[in-house]
Amino acid sequence: xxxxxxLAVMLVGVPLLPAPPxxxxxxxxxxxxxxxxxxxxxxxxxxxxHHERTPELIALLQELDCPATFFLLGDSVxxxxxxxxxxxxxxxxxxxxxxxxxxxxxxxxxxxxxEIDGLxxxxxxxxxxxxxxFRPPYGISESNRDVVEEAYGERGMEIVLWTGDTEDWRPExxxxxxxxxxxxxxxGGDIILMHDIHSKAVPAxxxxxxxxxxxxxxxxxxxxxxxxxxxxxxxPASPEATVSPSM
Ligand SMILES: [Zn+2]
Numbered sequence: 001x002x003x004x005x006x007l008a009v010m011l012v013g014v015p016l017l018p019a020p021p022x023x024x025x026x027x028x029x030x031x032x033x034x035x036x037x038x039x040x041x042x043x044x045x046x047x048x049x050h051h052e053r054t055p056e057l058i059a060l061l062q063e064l065d066c067p068a069t070f071f072l073l074g075d076s077v078x079x080x081x082x083x084x085x086x087x088x089x090x091x092x093x094x095x096x097x098x099x100x101x102x103x104x105x106x107x108x109x110x111x112x113x114x115e116i117d118g119l120x121x122x123x124x125x126x127x128x129x130x131x132x133x134f135r136p137p138y139g140i141s142e143s144n145r146d147v148v149e150e151a152y153g154e155r156g157m158e159i160v161l162w163t164g165d166t167e168d169w170r171p172e173x174x175x176x177x178x179x180x181x182x183x184x185x186x187x188g189g190d191i192i193l194m195h196d197i198h199s200k201a202v203p204a205x206x207x208x209x210x211x212x213x214x215x216x217x218x219x220x221x222x223x224x225x226x227x228x229x230x231x232x233x234x235x236p237a238s239p240e241a242t243v244s245p246s247m
Contacts, residue, residue, distance in 0.1 A: 020156070026148040030140055033163045034189035034225035035232055041190050041217045042225040043068040043205065044162065046097055046135065048076050048196040049083040056202045058090050064209050068092055069222040070196065071135040071160075074099030074119035081126055088128035093221035095133040096120060096157060104136055105144040112150045116157075133160045133222045160222050162193035168200045178204040183211055191225065 022029065034040050048054045048070060061068055070092055077084045088094060098104065099118035107115070116134065123129040134157035136143035143159075151157045164185065166178045178200050182192055192208070194201045209219065220228070 020152070022145070022148055022153045026145045027140075029148055029152055030143075030159050030161050031191070031226060031229070032161045033187075033191055034229045036187060036189045038188040038228055038232075039217050040188055040220050040225055040228060041186070041192065041212055042220055042222050043192050043194070043208075044071060044095070044135070044160070044222055045069070045194050045196040045201060046071045047073045047101070049080045049087060050076065050197045051080050051083055053199060053201065054080070054083050054087065054196045057196050057205065058087060058092070060202055060205060061092070062090065064206070066205075066209050066219045067221045067224070068219070069095050069133065069160075071095040071097035071133070072119065072123065073097050073101055074115075074122055075101070076197070077119065077122040077126065081122070084122070084126040084128075088123070088126055093133070093223055094123055094128045094131055095135055095160065095222060096123070096131040096151075097135050098137050101137040103138060103142040104147045105142050107146075109146045109150055112147055113154065116151060116155065130155075131157060133158050133226075135160050135162075158223070158226050160191065160226070163187075163190040165193050166204070168194050168198050168204065173200070175200045175203045175207075179207045179211075182208050186212060186215075186217070188217065189225070189229075191222065 045068060070087055072084065072094055096116055096119050098115040102115055104112050104115060120129055120131060123131060134151040136147050139161050148159055152159055164181060166181045167173045168178045
């Protein structure tokens, strides 16, 4: 009996990374921002790649020497495999945003796993992966414990949401409004959500990067933001601590 179970486990397959246990409250694992006392900002772009806009964005981010994370969609990668390869070769962080942009909480655990793994296979074909970050389509409203178990528990991917939605996907939103939504309330640790399938991402990104750098912020990938959150740098010693005691 035990041998049968062991065989079944082998056939199911081994997770890509060691599987940390999902806490009782799985919502603790959703990451909406990094360390607030940092000066770090993460730019993230969802639903691509797009055959025209993503190359424009790659060129701009390279010109600005600015890292970013692209949460790719399987359907978009299947349509634009060369652009996906270009993104990976250019060194941008790739995240998993599911195969079909499904409302994952309505699916079985097996189907959720297929949504993740279908895209991972395409990312691997394009020369990348495995992805370390996963963003559920529609965010927390269409996610649940099963999604966290599959992405984080089984595959070791961090679940990354966003701090504020720029709403660049709404047709009526202007580039100025996208920029203003980021700049007006910006804090260290912000994870900014845009979409490289919409034309506003390119002009908005230029203004956001130039303005926030002028204010002293630094851009990092989503994974770097999480690493800083989990392992913050030591606090600088306070002036009192360096003064010798007088007694
Ligand atoms: Zn999306």
